[in-house]
Amino acid sequence: DAGVIQSPRHEVTEMGQEVTLRCKPISGHNSLFWYRQTMMRGLELLIYFNNNVPIDDSGMPEDRFSAKMPNASFSTLKIQPSEPRDSAVYFCASPAGTSGNTIYFGEGSWLTVV
Amino acid sequence: GEDVEQSLFLSVREGDSSVINCTYTDSSSTYLYWYKQEPGAGLQLLTYIFSNMDMKQDQRLTVLLNKKDKHLSLRIADTQTGDSAIYFCAEGSPNNAGNMLTFGGGTRLMVKP
Numbered sequence: 561d562a563g564v565i566q567s568p569r570h571e572v573t574e575m576g577q578e579v580t581l582r583c584k585p586i587s588g589h590n591s592l593f594w595y596r597q598t599m600m601r602g603l604e605l606l607i608y609f610n611n612n613v614p615i616d617d618s619g620m621p622e623d624r625f626s627a628k629m630p631n632a633s634f635s636t637l638k639i640q641p642s643e644p645r646d647s648a649v650y651f652c653a654s655p656a657g658t659s660g661n662t663i664y665f666g667e668g669s670w671l672t673v674v
Numbered sequence: 675g676e677d678v679e680q681s682l683f684l685s686v687r688e689g690d691s692s693v694i695n696c697t698y699t700d701s702s703s704t705y706l707y708w709y710k711q712e713p714g715a716g717l718q719l720l721t722y723i724f725s726n727m728d729m730k731q732d733q734r735l736t737v738l739l740n741k742k743d744k745h746l747s748l749r750i751a752d753t754q755t756g757d758s759a760i761y762f763c764a765e766g767s768p769n770n771a772g773n774m775l776t777f778g779g780g781t782r783l784m785v786k787p
Contacts, residue, residue, distance in 0.1 A: 593774070602778075665719075
């Protein structure tokens with residue numbers, strides 16, 4: 561397994577534009593987590609899915625953020641419209657192993673909104 | 675809610691041992707994790723410990739867990755310059771999505787040659 565795969569790795573966009581971040585989790589588990597990392601707030605859990613269903617999205621900052629997991633092998637995090645304060649690294653994480661207790665992270669999507 | 679605390683910074687000399695400490699508040703934590711993040715990279719899972727254990731050793735890494743005090747530590751023996759990174763402690767509480775992690779703020783380890 562290639563691990564958790566995220567795209568794009570880096571994105572620079574103008575304020576007001578739509579941003580779509582993508583994640584392919586590790587196969588074999590139906591859970592997926594989206595985290596955001598900033599200098600000021602550290603690592604924050606935005607949303608997590610189980611069996612492709614959002615279980616808790618209380619960490620999603622506001623209505624401009626939305627996430628989907630249409631199937632077990634793909635998820636998106638969308639920001640529309642983007643704002644400079646959304647600049648951060650967005651990580652996708654996925655369980656692995658037979659118990660699912662080891663959580664692996666992707667390399668992150670480094671977003672800059674200017 | 676859950677809270678995980680770490681000191682911000684640690685500086686050691688190459689060859690010395692490093693000890694990074696972490697405290698957490700959630701007594702229902704089942705797994706505790708250590709992740710390493712190098713500049714410009716993602717979080718790399720280093721090791722983890724189940725809450726019914728008090729020690730786990732993996733090559734140069736030793737994890738100690740004091741469940742009574744809710745204290746976790748990561749000891750790196752013979753610290754190398756390549757160990758310079760930010761180390762995150764995380765606690766996992768089981769839910770119907772597996773283990774949802776709460777992270778500390780990270781400890782920046784600087785290794786001086």
